[in-house]
Structure formats: structure tokens, C-alpha cells
Amino acid sequence: MSVRNLKGNGRWWALAGCLLWLAFTFFPLYWVAITSFKSPLGVVGGPTYLPFVDFEPTLTAWRELLSGQRGQFYNTFMASTIIGLSASVIATAVGSMAAYALVRFTFEVKLLTGLIFVVVAFGGYLLGRHVAGFGQATSLIYAFIAALALAIGSSWIRLPGPILGNDDIVFWFVSQRMFPPIVAAFALFLMYTEMGKLGFKLVDTYTGLTFAYVAFSLPIVIWLMRDFFAALPIEVEEAAMVDNVPSWRIFFGIVVPMSKPGLIATFMITLAFVWNEFLFALFLTNSRWQTLPILVAGQNSQRGDEWWSISAAALVAIIPMVIMAGILSRLMRSGLLLGAIK
Amino acid sequence: MTRNDPVKHFFIWPALLIVLVISIFPLIYSLTTSFMSLRLVPPIPPRFVGFGNYAELLQNPRFWHVAWTTTIISFISVALQYVIGFSVALALNRNVPGEGLFRVSFLLPMLVAPVAVALIARQILNPTMGPLNELMTFFGFPNLPFLTQTRWAIGAIISVEVWQWTPFVVLMLLAGLQTLPDDVYEAAALENASSWQQFWGITFPMMLPISVAVVFIRLIESYKIIDTVFVMTGGGPGISTETLTLFAYQEGFKKFNLGYTSALSFLFLIVITVIGLVYLAILKPYLEKHK
Numbered sequence: 219m220s221v222r223n224l225k226g227n228g229r230w231w232a233l234a235g236c237l238l239w240l241a242f243t244f245f246p247l248y249w250v251a252i253t254s255f256k257s258p259l260g261v262v263g264g265p266t267y268l269p270f271v272d273f274e275p276t277l278t279a280w281r282e283l284l285s286g287q288r289g290q291f292y293n294t295f296m297a298s299t300i301i302g303l304s305a306s307v308i309a310t311a312v313g314s315m316a317a318y319a320l321v322r323f324t325f326e327v328k329l330l331t332g333l334i335f336v337v338v339a340f341g342g343y344l345l346g347r348h349v350a351g352f353g354q355a356t357s358l359i360y361a362f363i364a365a366l367a368l369a370i371g372s373s374w375i376r377l378p379g380p381i382l383g384n385d386d387i388v389f390w391f392v393s394q395r396m397f398p399p400i401v402a403a404f405a406l407f408l409m410y411t412e413m414g415k416l417g418f419k420l421v422d423t424y425t426g427l428t429f430a431y432v433a434f435s436l437p438i439v440i441w442l443m444r445d446f447f448a449a450l451p452i453e454v455e456e457a458a459m460v461d462n463v464p465s466w467r468i469f470f471g472i473v474v475p476m477s478k479p480g481l482i483a484t485f486m487i488t489l490a491f492v493w494n495e496f497l498f499a500l501f502l503t504n505s506r507w508q509t510l511p512i513l514v515a516g517q518n519s520q521r522g523d524e525w526w527s528i529s530a531a532a533l534v535a536i537i538p539m540v541i542m543a544g545i546l547s548r549l550m551r552s553g554l555l556l557g558a559i560k
Numbered sequence: 561m562t563r564n565d566p567v568k569h570f571f572i573w574p575a576l577l578i579v580l581v582i583s584i585f586p587l588i589y590s591l592t593t594s595f596m597s598l599r600l601v602p603p604i605p606p607r608f609v610g611f612g613n614y615a616e617l618l619q620n621p622r623f624w625h626v627a628w629t630t631t632i633i634s635f636i637s638v639a640l641q642y643v644i645g646f647s648v649a650l651a652l653n654r655n656v657p658g659e660g661l662f663r664v665s666f667l668l669p670m671l672v673a674p675v676a677v678a679l680i681a682r683q684i685l686n687p688t689m690g691p692l693n694e695l696m697t698f699f700g701f702p703n704l705p706f707l708t709q710t711r712w713a714i715g716a717i718i719s720v721e722v723w724q725w726t727p728f729v730v731l732m733l734l735a736g737l738q739t740l741p742d743d744v745y746e747a748a749a750l751e752n753a754s755s756w757q758q759f760w761g762i763t764f765p766m767m768l769p770i771s772v773a774v775v776f777i778r779l780i781e782s783y784k785i786i787d788t789v790f791v792m793t794g795g796g797p798g799i800s801t802e803t804l805t806l807f808a809y810q811e812g813f814k815k816f817n818l819g820y821t822s823a824l825s826f827l828f829l830i831v832i833t834v835i836g837l838v839y840l841a842i843l844k845p846y847l848e849k850h851k
Contacts (some may be wrong), residue, residue, distance in 0.1 A: 226757065232651035236662050237714040239648055242723065243669055246680045249691065253683065265691040312574045319571035324564050336584075344591050359587055366580075391575075394583055398832060399786055400805045401825035404592075404812050405586030433582035436575055494673040496787040497805070501813070515675040515791050525683055532676040539671040546671075547664040 250536070254279050254529035261525045261535055268403025277525040283534070291513070295534060297516035298493060298510040306433035306488040308479060312432070314447075318469055320384050320440070321447040322455070328389065330377045331369050339365035388444060395437045399497050406533075407501040422503045430498050435488045441445065446480035447473070460529065486542050493539065510535045594822035599815075606819075613823035622799060623808070623824070627831060630803045633714060634782035637721035642775055644722065645729025650763075652730070653737040670727040678791035681720045683705065710800040713793050717801060720788050725781075729774055736770035737763075772843050776836065783832055804828050 253261065255275035266272035282293055319325075342364050346357025410420035420426035450473065456466050475552070499509040514535050517528045583749070594613055598606040617623050648666065652659055684690050685706035693703050704710045740763070748758050786805035789795060795810070796801035802810075808828065812821035 229656070230752070231843070232654065232656045233658070235647060236651050236656055236658075239644070240662060240665060243665060243727075246671075246677070246684060246723070247668070249684060250676075250680045258845070261689060265689060265694050267691070313579065315571045316575035319568045322563060323568035325568070333572040339584055339648055340588055340592075344592065344629075347592075354589070354675070358588065361588070362581070391579065394579060396780055396832060396836070398584070398785070398805065398825060398828045400786070400808045400812075401590055401822075401829060402582070402586045404808070404821060404825065406582070408818070409585050409589060426589050430582065433578050434763065440575065454701070465565050490671045494671075494675075495789075496673075496675055500809075511673050511675045511787070514673065514679065516789070517679065525689075528679055529683075531672075532762070535673045535676050542667060543667050544664065544670050547667050 220559060247536075250529045250532055253525050254533055256526050256529075258524070258526065279530040282527060282528045283404075291531070291534070294508055294510055297507045297534075300510060301428050301431065301507065302489050302493045305428045305435065305492045306485050308428070309432045309435035309439050309488050310443075310485045313436045314443040314474075314481060315469070316436075316486070317440045317443035318447050318473060320388055321444055325384050325387055327382045328373065328377045329378055330379045331372050331383055332382070334372050335365045335369040336419075338368050353415070354413065355409065355416050358409070358412075365556045377443075388440065391437050391440045393437075394434075399434070403497050403501045406498075410502060420502075422505060423509050424507055426441060427499065427502050427507055427509075431492045433493065434498070435491060438491065439484055442484045443477075443480060446477055450476055483546065486546055490539055490542060493535075565699045591778060593818055594826050596819045598818040600818060609819070613819050614827065617820070617823055617827060623689065624825070625799065626802050626804055626807045629714070630783055630785070631803060633717055633785065633803065634779055637718045637725070638782055639777045640718070641726045641729050641778060642771070645726045646733055646767075646771075647735035648726070648730045649737055650759075652734055666727050666730050668727070669724045670731075672724070674724060674787040675791050677720055677724055678788045681716065681788075681792055685716055702835060707793055708797055710797060713797065713801045717785075717789060717792060720792065721782065721785070724788075725778060729778065732770060732774045733767065736767055740766055750762040769847060772840075772847060776839060779839065780832060780836060783828075783835075804831075 252267070252269055252275075255269060255277070256266070256273055257276045257278060316390045339361050342361030343357050346352040346360050347354060350357070352360065407421065410426055413420050419430075454472055454476070455468050458472060463471075493509075494511060495509075496511045496515065499512050503509065503512065514531050517531050595608060595610060596606045597604070597609045597612065613714055648662075651665075655663070684692050687693055687705060689701055692706070697703060704712060706716050745758060748762060753761065784805055785803050786809065789801055789803050789806055790809075790831060793801045795806050799807075804824075805828075808821055808824050811817050811824060
């Protein structure tokens, strides 16, 4: 009998509590599932709970949904899938490379270099916009390039002042998540509109939305993968280094295969985040690349009390994630996400 | 041990560039705009107004109302999430019967799209056709206007938040509980410490660092709430359930009052930063005491 087991009455109280929570968790999901099989009459006549006993299930809602009578559902589903998959693949790939670099290599950035970047970017933008009279997008691009060039250039000369190490860079990445997304979403929408005037259409395009999602998933990916890579035994890599294997081959040939479970979990967490994301999709799309959450939210005002079709639409957004929850919990059992919280 | 190799630049630059572009562009744009009077509808030429937008916002009672609503929703829902989540994590850690099933199902709500959850909640809370009011009537309570009366509407939003995000707290705390060493508990059991004493003397202090991190993450994320409110009440009745993000959305996307919206989002950023710093400052002595 281990200390981890509950004894006596406590065991039953704990079980009762868990069952109560289980009921609370499952009832809404059960409700939406049965409602999608109800007929209009079955909804209006008051709540019913058991199929075949309380009400006669029909496939009307699903048939309407799948046949496309209810707007461009198929199109939206494909847009969500394409954007979700590609944004998570890119974010996981790019983010884990950065995370690996931050775990295994030494980075030193002078605080002054960072300051130069910010000051030049701001000053350049204001100069270009109000003195030289460029458009917003043009002056931002020039200011960004100038700031980046000066910041990189300044790292060659010896600058005084404090030095930022790997941990500070990680903190900078993660702190991007603290930013209220409304700040970024709104500004991005205006930026994308300005870029559109220059000839690069970004609002309501695949590129625009995917790029925004990649950028906003990167902090999570770097945070999760950094702890994962740090937990890997370094001896294997050291042995490879003795044999003069180049670093990129160590990463792709040894480290990536070893961290497959971590990469899969990170990929799925990112996918869930992108799949359910609402605010960016609301600002950055309007028709062609609209994603599922926007469509589902729109059902509310368009359909009012047509609960059967609302439920079917909501289920299409939910089911892929339910399947993922199953896979994820299986991975979790191997203690995978443990490192992520340290 | 870290090493030095020029290839490191190849590894880090893609991520660095993407995040720089996406974070610095909006920052520059909205910070400069927040000091200007700029409207798209009706279009007026931008004019420098200094702190005018900020002053106007701070005098606007609606801003304070919205900030207060958001604070209430976040603090109450995070407190509930933490208490419930900790209890569930404790039960799961102690091998409650059927623990495997619970684990899978407790993960689920977190992965469901918040807009879908809000739609389901609307159905369940519907005054005439929803199951909750039928249950209430069955037990002899009156039919309650869950989404159309301020107090109930805020309560409804809080319960949806609790439903959706308690699993996250369970997940994190459970991972933490599993790293606690067994021998401390064995020693405590020998001393005949009751489970209540064991919890406050051992488990809670040892879990404090993880708890602080989890609550911090949830608090920051809760302040950004929009989708649930957007679908459930649309900020109503009136503006009584409007949150900061929803307010910014209304000002920016419905009225196209850009300078004002940018100033609002920076005030929002300041609010979040202040809350985060105060929170960490309050808890720091406790964290150090238990190190």
C-alpha cells in the first residue's frame, strides 16, 4: 500500500467529487451532440435528453450542413484545416530550431544593440512618415531594414553596457504572449491594408493569416521545446561532436528523432491554439479564408433559435479537437509535458 | 553547457525575424497612432494630440466600468479554477478509481473552441428551451434570466471560463504533484500527521512555485477574454458584461476611431503589466521562504 493511495472514506469522497466534475464537463458536450440530431419541433418543445425515448433523432441538420445549403461550410472547413496545419508545422519547425539554439549555443546580445534597434525603428518610421512623406507601409519597411542593419552592424563593435544572455532572449520571446492580442490584431489589420495598397494583398489571404499565426505560436513553441531539449542527455551530442559531425546534422539526424514525442505534442498544442483562435481571424479575414470559429460565432446572429444547425456547426469545430485530446492524453501518460512547466 | 558555433545564427534567425516583424510593426504603429487623433469614418486628417486620447479615456466612465468587469471576471474565475483544479489534481494523484478515464476526459474542454462553448452555453442557459431552467423549475426555483440580467450574465461567463480552463490547471498541477517525493509523506504518516496537516504542511508549500506560475498564466490570459463574451452576451445587457478587448474591438472596428483604440490597447497593456508585477511582488516573499 503506497502513500499515494487514499484510504477509507476519503477515497469515496474523492471519487464522488471527480464524478460530479465529470458530469459538469460532459453535459454540455452531450447536449450539443444530441441537439444536432433534433428536429426543429424537438428543440422548440422544451428540453429533451434521450434520443429515441424523448425525441426522434433526424439527420436533417447534418444533411443540410454537408450539402452546402447553409453557406460555404466546406470551404471554411478546408481553410481552417490548411491554415491550421501549415501554421503549426512552420511554427513547430522554426520554433524548435530556435529553442535548440537557445539551449545549446551561447548568445550574447548587448542591451545597447536592442535599444539601437528600437530607437532607429521608431525614429525611422516617424522620419519617413512625417518628414520624407512616404506612405505608412513604405516608411515602416525602410525603418525596419535600417534598424536591423544598424543593430547587426553595432554588434561588431564593442559596445559598453550590460549583456543579455540566452535566458533573456527566451524571456523576450515568451513575453510576447503577455501582449494583449487586440493591440497586435488591430495594428496588423491596418498594416495589412497598407501593404495591400502597395500591391501585396495580405488581408483575407492564406499568407497573411498563416504568417500571423506562426508568429503568435512561436513563443509557446520555444517555451515548450526549450525545456524538452534541455532534458535530453547531452552525451550523445558530445560523442557526435568528437567525430566532427557538423551541428546541423547533429540537430536533424540525432536531436529531432530523439525528441519526436515532444515535437508531436508541441505541434498538437499549436494546432489547437490556431484552430480555435478567434480574434486574429475576425480582423484579418472576411470571406475567402474565413476560419471555423468565425463561421460558428456567426451562426448565433444568423440562425437565432435554429439550435439543430448551430449544434452541427459547432460539432464540426469540436470533433477534430476531441480526437486530438485522445492522442494527446496518451502521450501525456508518458510524462511528456512534465518538463514544460519547470 | 553551451557552445559557440556560427551555425547558431542559421537556427535562430528565422524565428527572430518573424517575431520581430510581427511584434515591432504593430508596436510602432499603434504607439505612434495613440498620440494622434485619427478616424477613418468619417475620414479626418491625422492630428497630433499628445496624451489627449489617454486623458479622454481615463475620464470616460465606460473605460473604468469595462476594466472593472474584466477584473471581476478574471479574478473570480481564476480563483475557482485554482481551487477546483487543485482538488481534482489531488484526487487524480491519489489514484482515485477510474483515474485513467478521468484523465482523458478532463483534458477535453481546453481543446474545444471558445466560440462553440459559448454557443452551447447559450442553449443550456436559454430561459424557455434550455435544460438548466427546467432543472431549476423542477426544484422549485423561479425561471432565471441567465443572460439578460447583469449579475447572472457575469456568473454565466465565469462558469463557462471555469468549465473551459480548469483542465489546464489540473494538467499543470498534476504534473507538479507527480514530482513530489514520496518519502516526506511516509515520514509524515509515521508522525501521525492528518491528511489536512499534510496538505498545508507539505503539499501546498511545495506546490507554491508551480501554483504561482499557473495562476499567473491564467490571470493574464483571462484578461484577454473576448470570444466567449462576444457570442454569449455581446457585452450586454447594455455594456454590463463588456470586457476590455471587446470594448477595443467596438471602438476600433465599429467606429474606426484609431487613435482612441490604440491608446486603449496601451492602457490595457499597462493594466496587465501592473497586475502581473503586483502579483509577483506580493508572492515573492512566500516563494523565497519556501525555497
